[in-house]
Amino acid sequence: MKHDIERYTPSQRSNHWAVAILFVLAALSGLALFHPALFGLSGLFGGGTWTRILHPFIGAAMFILFLVLALRFRAHNRLDANDRQWLRQMNDVVHNREEKLPPVGRYNAGQKVLYWVLVLCMLVLLVSGILIWREYFSSYFGITTLRLAAVLHAAAAFVLIVSIIVHIYAAIWIKGSMGAMLYGTVSRAWARKHHPAWAKDVERK
Amino acid sequence: MATQDVIARSATTTERPSIREIGEVAKLIDTSKCIGCKACQVACSEWNDLRDEVGTSHGTYDNPIDLTAESWTVMKFAEYENPQSGNLEWLIRKDGCMHCAEPGCLKACPSPGAIVKYANGIVDFNQDKCIGCGYCITGCPFDVPRLSEKDKKAYKCTLCSDRVSVGLEPACVKTCPTGAIVFGSKEDMKEHAAGRIADLKERGFDKAGLYDPDGVGGTHVMYVLHHADQPSLYSELPNEPAISPLVSLWKGVAKPLALLGMGAAVLAGFFHYTRVGPVRVEEDEAEAPGATGVHQVDPAVHVVDPKEPRA
Numbered sequence: 001m002k003h004d005i006e007r008y009t010p011s012q013r014s015n016h017w018a019v020a021i022l023f024v025l026a027a028l029s030g031l032a033l034f035h036p037a038l039f040g041l042s043g044l045f046g047g048g049t050w051t052r053i054l055h056p057f058i059g060a061a062m063f064i065l066f067l068v069l070a071l072r073f074r075a076h077n078r079l080d081a082n083d084r085q086w087l088r089q090m091n092d093v094v095h096n097r098e099e100k101l102p103p104v105g106r107y108n109a110g111q112k113v114l115y116w117v118l119v120l121c122m123l124v125l126l127v128s129g130i131l132i133w134r135e136y137f138s139s140y141f142g143i144t145t146l147r148l149a150a151v152l153h154a155a156a157a158f159v160l161i162v163s164i165i166v167h168i169y170a171a172i173w174i175k176g177s178m179g180a181m182l183y184g185t186v187s188r189a190w191a192r193k194h195h196p197a198w199a200k201d202v203e204r205k
Numbered sequence: 206m207a208t209q210d211v212i213a214r215s216a217t218t219t220e221r222p223s224i225r226e227i228g229e230v231a232k233l234i235d236t237s238k239c240i241g242c243k244a245c246q247v248a249c250s251e252w253n254d255l256r257d258e259v260g261t262s263h264g265t266y267d268n269p270i271d272l273t274a275e276s277w278t279v280m281k282f283a284e285y286e287n288p289q290s291g292n293l294e295w296l297i298r299k300d301g302c303m304h305c306a307e308p309g310c311l312k313a314c315p316s317p318g319a320i321v322k323y324a325n326g327i328v329d330f331n332q333d334k335c336i337g338c339g340y341c342i343t344g345c346p347f348d349v350p351r352l353s354e355k356d357k358k359a360y361k362c363t364l365c366s367d368r369v370s371v372g373l374e375p376a377c378v379k380t381c382p383t384g385a386i387v388f389g390s391k392e393d394m395k396e397h398a399a400g401r402i403a404d405l406k407e408r409g410f411d412k413a414g415l416y417d418p419d420g421v422g423g424t425h426v427m428y429v430l431h432h433a434d435q436p437s438l439y440s441e442l443p444n445e446p447a448i449s450p451l452v453s454l455w456k457g458v459a460k461p462l463a464l465l466g467m468g469a470a471v472l473a474g475f476f477h478y479t480r481v482g483p484v485r486v487e488e489d490e491a492e493a494p495g496a497t498g499v500h501q502v503d504p505a506v507h508v509v510d511p512k513e514p515r516a
Contacts, residue, residue, distance in 0.1 A: 033340075037464065039216055039315065049337060134338065155459070172483070
């Protein structure tokens, strides 16, 4: 609509979706190697050996594109006093009592926490992933380091996957959000309801 | 071996066929009888058609210096000055897969059936199903499996499972000129070891004993050691080998808990949606003053936006 506000530029959207696609591929191939019940997922990648070959490259590509995305959005994700108050009122958040929450800027505290959790997980995944990448790197490290890396890789991947489940659910839950990432725009009413401080900023310009 | 004799299989969570009662076998390596001739290394490469690269001398008798994907057994020579007797002892150990009753490699392997354990106790790699991830190396308490540079598959001693399945002893046993390596049922080998240990104790090695570590449920390759109280004297043979707690965490409790956690997150979302419901923006709010104030248009003008969703 003409009155809509642009929330994401085309490059930001492409960047986001490139990371999203790589995340899905990395998660499916990683889960195949994590639990026997999910080994069948390796079929999507051309079998177990191909899954083993491809997974680290997918992960490395995901990290690089995620880094670009995270740098684009870093200025909007600093947590402040309002955010801490918002997090304390988690009960109001999950019961849709948005009017009771402190005014939210471009991102709410939940989104900011997600941002930092993703940054942390991605860093742990990158470092531990390089360590356990047998083909090129593992021979440089000791066995205890590799075992620890394997555990941390699995743990960070678990936190990342659960975080993304929450992220996707939030987009389904809060109607009007999906459009922001699909077409780039949100309605003014949406902005005023969910991100009043941001909406005020945008409308002032 | 018949497939019903596979009693454990990597990346498999259900029970394996296990009604047939087959006796466990074991290879017993008597370090006190070993002369370090390396005939076992040669026999291994001969029987298994392995030709490792001819390397360079590292200034010791160890050649190659360590196990490789094409050297499944290697003699390791350690010089030990015995503080009690003042003697210089040459402790020679034939290194290779220990064929653990609870194999760390099998626990760590993500590819179903790439690592199997037979009812007779032999742990075997199936390179056809190996995906080359190297998790077996991470899982092994003895640092045995090796990934081949050539084909990116993991290899290790098979305990000559092909020979044993037709009633022959492993190639290294067949060739050992001093009888330091013997093969038979695990029970018989323990008995044989007991005799050897009694003999060693009589000769002054009062700490002589059998290496069949409980930490991995016992092994199907056992050593008679003169210094059973200090296995690490024998080129870093682990004193108390066990599957690392990190590996147990990673390939044990973490697996079902993580799946449960992910499933629970999805279900929590679904139930939240059906109980609390979605958050919608009242579109009336869009017409609130301020929004329309900026974009006054003549009522006669109809703005048509092709992208606008039509309800």
